[in-house]
Amino acid sequence: MRKRIISLALLMGLAFPAFSDDLTVKPDAPTRYTVARGDTLWSIAGHYLQSPWRWPELWRMNRDQIRNPHWIYPGNVLVLDYVNGRPRLSLASDIQREVKLSPQARPEEQDRAIPSIPAEAIEPFLARPLVVDPAQFATGPRLVAGPDERLSITQSDRVYASGVTENGTWQAYRLGKQLVDPDSKEVLGVEAVYGGDLAVDKLRPDIQTLTVRSVAGEVLVGDHLVRAPKAAFVNYVPRRPEEDLRGKIIAVYQGIDGAAQYSTVAINLGERNHIEPGLVFGIYKKGNSITIADAAGKKRETQLPTEQAGSLFVYRVFDKVSYALVLDSKGALYVGDSVATPED
Numbered sequence: 001m002r003k004r005i006i007s008l009a010l011l012m013g014l015a016f017p018a019f020s021d022d023l024t025v026k027p028d029a030p031t032r033y034t035v036a037r038g039d040t041l042w043s044i045a046g047h048y049l050q051s052p053w054r055w056p057e058l059w060r061m062n063r064d065q066i067r068n069p070h071w072i073y074p075g076n077v078l079v080l081d082y083v084n085g086r087p088r089l090s091l092a093s094d095i096q097r098e099v100k101l102s103p104q105a106r107p108e109e110q111d112r113a114i115p116s117i118p119a120e121a122i123e124p125f126l127a128r129p130l131v132v133d134p135a136q137f138a139t140g141p142r143l144v145a146g147p148d149e150r151l152s153i154t155q156s157d158r159v160y161a162s163g164v165t166e167n168g169t170w171q172a173y174r175l176g177k178q179l180v181d182p183d184s185k186e187v188l189g190v191e192a193v194y195g196g197d198l199a200v201d202k203l204r205p206d207i208q209t210l211t212v213r214s215v216a217g218e219v220l221v222g223d224h225l226v227r228a229p230k231a232a233f234v235n236y237v238p239r240r241p242e243e244d245l246r247g248k249i250i251a252v253y254q255g256i257d258g259a260a261q262y263s264t265v266a267i268n269l270g271e272r273n274h275i276e277p278g279l280v281f282g283i284y285k286k287g288n289s290i291t292i293a294d295a296a297g298k299k300r301e302t303q304l305p306t307e308q309a310g311s312l313f314v315y316r317v318f319d320k321v322s323y324a325l326v327l328d329s330k331g332a333l334y335v336g337d338s339v340a341t342p343e344d
Helices: 041-048 052-059 063-067 119-126 134-138
Strands: 032-034 077-083 086-091 142-145 158-162 169-180 187-202 208-215 224-227 247-252 264-267 280-285 289-293 299-303 307-317 322-329 338-340
Touching: 041 052, 052 086, 119 264, 119 307, 119 322, 134 169, 134 187, 142 224, 158 187, 169 247, 187 224, 247 338, 264 307, 280 322
Parallel strands: none
Antiparallel strands: 032 077, 077 086, 142 158, 158 208, 169 187, 169 224, 187 208, 247 264, 264 322, 280 307, 280 338, 289 299, 307 322
16 A cells, blocks of 8 residues: 655745755765664754754755654655755655555554654653642642552552542652752742553542552552543654753753753743744753963963753743753763753
8 A cells, every 4th residue: 555645845945044054964974865664853864964953954844844844754765965055855756655564564653754753762751741730739639548558559459539530541640859940949840750540440429449550650549640641742853942042951850860862851941931842952061160371380260161062852841841852962961051052
């Protein structure tokens, strides 16, 4: 069966006003590349550009096409050429992608467009409300009892709750650490610690019965319950902010201070700062102070320059906080490191 591919012809020749014209392709960039299963837009861009987040420029996308892009699929062939001296990447017009089905295959998974970034690195977090308002959180449903008066609960246990009003799947959370702006000291929200999923068995006016379907960390009597949202992997093309935004890493998910590639971090920028999923930020580390001596032996203190040490891809946005995936890093990254527009 052949799947109709939306043409990318409209993308050709369109200027991208947010970027400069000095896009330079790597000397060893392939002129033709066949998209493979497991590829991402970011990884493919890495074959062509030193800064993979500049992928939209190579495809000549305009703003609307970035927010609602035409996706590419495993088996597509990409061709690199030049128009008026500027590099351009497009789909080969002489090759069509063919999808073969068999009784054992699941076509909806085989035929899925490649993601912008590694989906498996962020999918566990997309359906979980990680930042909450403590006052609103405290008024919601809670677990009030476990089996045999046990406080700790395991998978398949039947438990009891108060305040659950709908059938379906619910998630257990407890309040975690506060997320605080390092400069203003404003409390930006509270990170909720996910425990597991529960399914409603019986709805009663006073006490509701649920069964624990899965346990991620631990589920405890007293945990808050939140209606499980539908998970949806939002597939945005990477792009840098249109305005000069600066912030800091304020937390590394799961309580550690250091972050590396594919770590999830929280930054002190959110919807109120016009942050959207898909934005890319550079991570900057302040240079150390050192003592140097001149030819006469006179010593003085000086500061090493601030350098970009990695890049972040924002994938979940709250009012005052956003979660982002570290896509590359030069050494360890820490809470307090700055984020800003990435270098070209």
